[in-house]
Amino acid sequence: MSVLRLRVAAGATAGVVSLVLTALLAVNPEAVGPFEWARARAEERDRAGEALVIAWALIALPVAGLLQTPVARLRGARIGAGWALAAGYWLFVLLLAPVAWQAEGLFPESGGPGRSGGLFGALLGLLIGTVVYAVGTGAVFREVGSGETPAARVRDHLAGVVILTAVCTGAVVGLVCGYNFAFPKAGAPAMFLPGGILWGLHAGAATGLVVAARLRPASDGHRTMTANAAATFARTGTALLICCVCLAQLGWFLPEWLVAVVGLPAPFVLFVAAGRSAWLGRWVRFQTVELPRGALA
Numbered sequence: 001m002s003v004l005r006l007r008v009a010a011g012a013t014a015g016v017v018s019l020v021l022t023a024l025l026a027v028n029p030e031a032v033g034p035f036e037w038a039r040a041r042a043e044e045r046d047r048a049g050e051a052l053v054i055a056w057a058l059i060a061l062p063v064a065g066l067l068q069t070p071v072a073r074l075r076g077a078r079i080g081a082g083w084a085l086a087a088g089y090w091l092f093v094l095l096l097a098p099v100a101w102q103a104e105g106l107f108p109e110s111g112g113p114g115r116s117g118g119l120f121g122a123l124l125g126l127l128i129g130t131v132v133y134a135v136g137t138g139a140v141f142r143e144v145g146s147g148e149t150p151a152a153r154v155r156d157h158l159a160g161v162v163i164l165t166a167v168c169t170g171a172v173v174g175l176v177c178g179y180n181f182a183f184p185k186a187g188a189p190a191m192f193l194p195g196g197i198l199w200g201l202h203a204g205a206a207t208g209l210v211v212a213a214r215l216r217p218a219s220d221g222h223r224t225m226t227a228n229a230a231a232t233f234a235r236t237g238t239a240l241l242i243c244c245v246c247l248a249q250l251g252w253f254l255p256e257w258l259v260a261v262v263g264l265p266a267p268f269v270l271f272v273a274a275g276r277s278a279w280l281g282r283w284v285r286f287q288t289v290e291l292p293r294g295a296l297a
Contacts, residue, residue: 003074007137010068011067018064022052050100051097053125060135062086072138081141081142093131096127130168134157139157162212163289175200178192202234236283
């Protein structure tokens with residue numbers, strides 16, 4: 001069996017085993033005090049499902065690390081560095097739980113219009129899913145090729161995780177801001193879709209790229225390229241946000257449905273106009289988010 005198939009098999013097995021253990025834990029949560037606390041806090045707002053996701057991640061990360069370790073040895077990857085990363089991700093998920101319950105009040109209720117309460121679960125899933133994927137696929141166990149250093153490979157991996165996490169967070173936060181926009185309330189549709197997800201995604205990408213640039217040595221040319229990309233995403237995100245806020249003001253004198261009709265194509269029209277105007281093109285530029293090569297491989 002190839003190493004790739006072994007990695008896939010180890011990750012799939014870890015997923016199944018952790019799901020079974022989580023189910024057993026859910027049946028008898030009193031056996032583990034922290035989970036009982038998390039479940040009680042979650043049930044205050046009907047968020048027991050999110051508590052289960054966090055519990056599953058806390059179980060899945062060490063299980064996946066254990067199953068991927070022998071595969072990593074076959075690959076000649078760094079075991080110690082991989083476990084250090086896995087431990088850091090486990091601590092991240094553990095600390096995320098209390099922070100999430102404190103911030104949950106900012107999100108729409110589960111029974112809200114259009115069931116937008118799912119945004120809280122989506123954000124948790126994306127944040128946790130990124131680090132679980134990194135450990136479950138064995139990507140935390142880095143291979144070092146000729147001319148590379150272990151520290152550089154770890155930095156590239158961390159940069160990829162930070163960028164991906166920041167993009168997901170920014171997109172969901174943008175949606176939440178649009179949903180709760182009240183200036184005026186009828187203008188919220190212009191801030192929600194697709195505007196919210198677009199400016200939030202760009203803002204998240206800019207933040208993630210700034211952090212990723214700091215992870216590289218000052219002498220590395222890739223650091224300058226990453227910083228330049230961050231500036232581009234920041235300018236585009238700012239322009240999209242200004243566009244959405246201005247369109248939202250139509251809600252003072254137009255019905256909500258008409259604001260939605262106008263706001264839906266507006267961000268895409270802005271990109272088209274930027275392609276034809278040199279001045280606007282300095283502020284709005286279509287650019288894909290690129291992760292460091294092999295960051296999650």
